[in-house]
Amino acid sequence: MIETALKALFILLYATFVGFMFMGIIRIVTARIHRRVGPPIYQPILDTIKLLSKKSNITHGLIYDFGILYAVGATILAVMFIPLGSIGVLRAYGDLILITFLLEIPMLGIMFAAMSSGNPYAGIGAQRALLTLLAIQVPLGFAIVALAEFYGTFSTYEIVMAQQTMGWSIFHFPLLLAAIAYDLVLQAMFGKEPFDIMIAPGEISLGPMVEFGGKHMGLLQIQHAIALFAETLFFANIFLGGGVVTAFSSSILNTIAGLAVLLVKQVAVLLIATFMGAIFPRFTIDQAAKFYWKWPTIIAALGAVLASL
Amino acid sequence: MAEEVKASWSKGEEIVRMLLEKAPYAEGTVRRERRLEFKVPADRIVDFLRTAKANGFELLLQITAVDWLKEGEIELVYQLFSISHGTHAMVKTRLPRDEARISTVMDIYPVAETYERDAHEFFKVTFEGNPKLEMPWILEDEDREVGVSHRKDFDMLGYVKRKYKLLDRFDEDKENYVI
Amino acid sequence: MVTQEELIREARENGMELLPLEKDTYELFFGPQHMATENYSLILKMDGHRVVKAIANPGFLHRGFEKLAEYRPWHTNIALLLRICVPEPDVPEAIYSMAVDELMGWEVPERAQWIRTTVLEMARVSAYLFWMMGLSFKLGVYTAGQWAAAYRERFMALFEELTGARVYHIYTIPGGVRRDIPGDKWLRQLRDTVEYIKDKLKDFDNLVFENYITYRRLEGIGVMDKKFALNEGVTGPNLRATGVPYDVRRADPYLLYPELDFEVPVLKEGDALARALVRRFEFEQDLYILEQLLDMGPPSGPYKVDHPSLKALPRFRVPAGDAFAHVEATKGDFGAYVVSDGGNKPYRVQIRGPSIAHGIRVIEQLLVGARLADVPVILMSLDNCPPDIDR
């Protein structure tokens, strides 16, 4: 029991820290493409400390506070279900659909909070977030179905284990299609261009986040960091073979090596998203929905059909 | 030298002649190359601008109001530009200062609505038929109530002193200035 | 807290008609504290994410230039009036100076004309870079925006060398310019910069003007037709994007433009994409014009009129009369109407910013039916500059 609790704590701390580093990496890489120096890598941590140390805090009622906690809680729960190399707390129950669901519902929590603030921009942002959520469901579902059909299981851990013998998922053609679709979906989950429609600073002033300040925003930053970690981790697990290393005799070394391998894969996923974000303008919401229901859906559906053959 | 240019721009003379034929109530001159000037009585301005637009003056660039305090008149200058003739034209008209009313030219040049709002705000010229004159424009309500305007008799410095109290941070009485 | 009944009662007492907004619409105050509008406000009535009605609310930058100019000596007004157009402050300087030159009957020396033309073109290029930055930021390609802002700095440095200030140059004065070109080194630098920007334009093409998503975003929004544009007093690239080849540099030539060779881009569609492409092409043409000017080289001679009244500026007087001068700015037709009564201060100065036509009625009509996401893009594709409107 204590071991499980310790593991959970470790995962949480690791996820938060690495998530913040990921945020820093995104900012630095974006800055380099912009031809500038960019902030130090620990900048998101400073931002969060500053936000949490704000002296005044505005709240708009119970739902407003609850929504954020809900988002943070759901994200933490999602991290627990995803196998992190050989460490895992609830990985045995790590159902693909469950994790996908848990990765999406933080958006709902933020939306609750945003809606209760009464700011029209937050309302528009929440609408857009909802539509984005709706739009990504279809390709996401097909991608998951493709995975499940191919491996014959819904368990993430089993998929990771299966990849150790069969090779990474993306080396199989049907799953490559699913991976491409899923990567496009990830772009929306990260909130990066061309699908950062719900934030859209130039249009609706950060959308749902417009009313958050101080500690609420600080918590959201933490949530964002963990979510970043969880999403990349999930992708690395189901498509890039996860981080199972058995080369060393010591289990601790194996674990560390597994984490390192995972980290490299996660950063790769992150970089692709960053690159795409740096060079594409933002879609409008109807264009994004149409896009998701067209290309990624077709690709993912093709993958699912091929996988089931 | 300027005289020569004026004389040599025969195309301008032609345009003026053509316009004056259709609008005999106006006076027109060629100032220099690509600068025409018309003087129109205030009650015929709509007719004149309609004629002008039909004859190639497509753009209304601005409506300028000039307050001639000594004459007691407000001069409205309609800056037209003709793309087809490649010339600019000022259409000038004069209104009495105390009762500055003129009919709007919105139905000819819709953009005049904006310019008229501007002229109404700062020169208190009433353009009959413009529905948006009373709409908030640049000034705030409190300024409008006090009567801020660009007319010559508006005492700007006095108003500024009343409104902002202290004028100078470092020196209370910078009245010592001579300009 | 005021209840709704109280509000309604109060409104009725004050003669305000307060009707409940239709059920499925809501108001949105778009600006001035907003990234897409620079201190300019739009009041939108929204139905979902479509705009039902838009009202422009200018005046946040109003300082009463036209009144202030009546209190300051002729030359000093340069330092004041250039604040009307912040992205390209040389344009108000130039038009005011041209109008005063006409009133004085001065023929500006050739060297001064060359410098003025060069400064105007440099201002155009840097303003276009600024516009590119704005468009990219509003579209969400932050990369291009960051580059554009960085490359614009090269022109700022050149301006600094030439005029002694980065943004507010206060350089063009009636009768010529304030100081001479700092030397051949500056000309070489200018040529290098032009080459550099020309090279970098390819990157902008790749990233913005040939980007698939840019096309999806810009196509078919904010469509104007020729008749509408002419009626609404639209000028500049916005008018050319509807198919009217009106360019002040050709229609009413000034300075050295009759001798220069450049093409006027004209497109038919009149949507945001056409406006963006027209602007992009003009940017290229401006670089070409700068090259021609450099090939021409500055003519020798004085850089300002030799006139005794320029010795004692506070007592500089202008004969009575009025004059209108206008130039082609990146935003459109920028004009000044100057009236003198023979005194040492102008009797009346009116500056005609292009945005007064673009920013009020055109915006209000183009936005009806647009998506909320298109609002910043339409604003930017019209290149609306609020200080022009407010003055």
Added chain:
Amino acid sequence: MVDWRLYEPLINFARKRSMWIVAFCTGCGGIEMPPLMTSRYDLERFGMMPNPAPRMADLFLITGYVTPKTLKRIIITYEMQPDPKYVLAHGSCPLNGGIYWDAYNAIKHLDKYIPVDVAIAGCMPRPEAVMDGIKKIMDLIETGKADGWKRYKENYEYYKKNQDELFGEGWREKTARRWIPWLMGREKKREEE
């Protein structure tokens, strides 16, 4: 109970290195903001970036002159920002009117209406000068001397009196309701027909 004073240096460091700026170009100095924020001078090295929402912003740059119409929005925006918040006034105009010393529509002394922490000279200030001002604010934050937000709370009556004197009582409500009849106008006509 944790003694937060122990963490004060860390918190102050975080505050000084992560100032988010309200995206509000109040005047002509706004044109020098893009070079400062973007690749050329890149303020993000210090963790500063323009933030569209005032609720999470710390630093308010008053970029140049302020007209009464803008000042109303500035005050509202300033009050929306969470404490601690800092104000940096650019150039001559907020200090003593600048070139608009006799303009009927420009504020002469900004500090009568909202507290200002740092003043910089210039018209308009070069990016380097703005950077110097920001550096100064950073120093003040580190030593805990950037107390504009405290002053605003303590002397609220003074500021409110000045604001009300300029705009008239009840200006907030008046400004909010100003446009309602014009938003409705067309609907009413349609109903009548």
Added chain:
Amino acid sequence: MKMESVKIAPEEKVRKKPSFLKPWMSLKYLFKKPVTIKIPYEETQIAEKYRGFHTLNWKTCIGCNMCGQICPARAIEMTWIEGEKRPHPKIDYGRCTFCQFCVDVCPTNALGHVEHYILTTEWKDEELELFDWVPLPEEMVRKFSDYRHPLAKIEKYEDGRVKYVLRDGSEFEFKILGYGLKPPAAAKPKPAAKSAEKKEEPNPGEKKE
């Protein structure tokens, strides 16, 4: 709607082709050197004759008030200083727009300008005094090469004495007799009126806070 001599660009030159792949080309800048100038750690090059703070040659200034007349912001006030025959301009950087028309019109070239442009103060009345000064001679300003305002502090005394403390510690002291074009109250006979006027001056600063 034809205009003579307009060269219209062919449409295909204006138009571009949308592409999905070309934007990826811009990723090459990931590995290029940033263009950032790292202020404040890196010095930027200021152009020669950049319009910065003023300098005044106290010996050649004839107090003609040409600068005061041309100033668009009325930032210049003629100041009578003890020991000087003619008044000298006092420049208020709370108003100055750095147009330097005053330098252009100065008949004896006494008023000049340097490239220095940085003046940053806390918003406190005693520090804001720095914004209002009688310019110092050029060599005293040029001494500092970091483009900052030369003064560290301005101390004002009751009797009109003003002490400028430069940033290197040296001091510059003089006594202000009064303002305006005319000699203040006939200079000598009525010192009482003068001091009354001067007492008024530091007061508003103290009153406010």
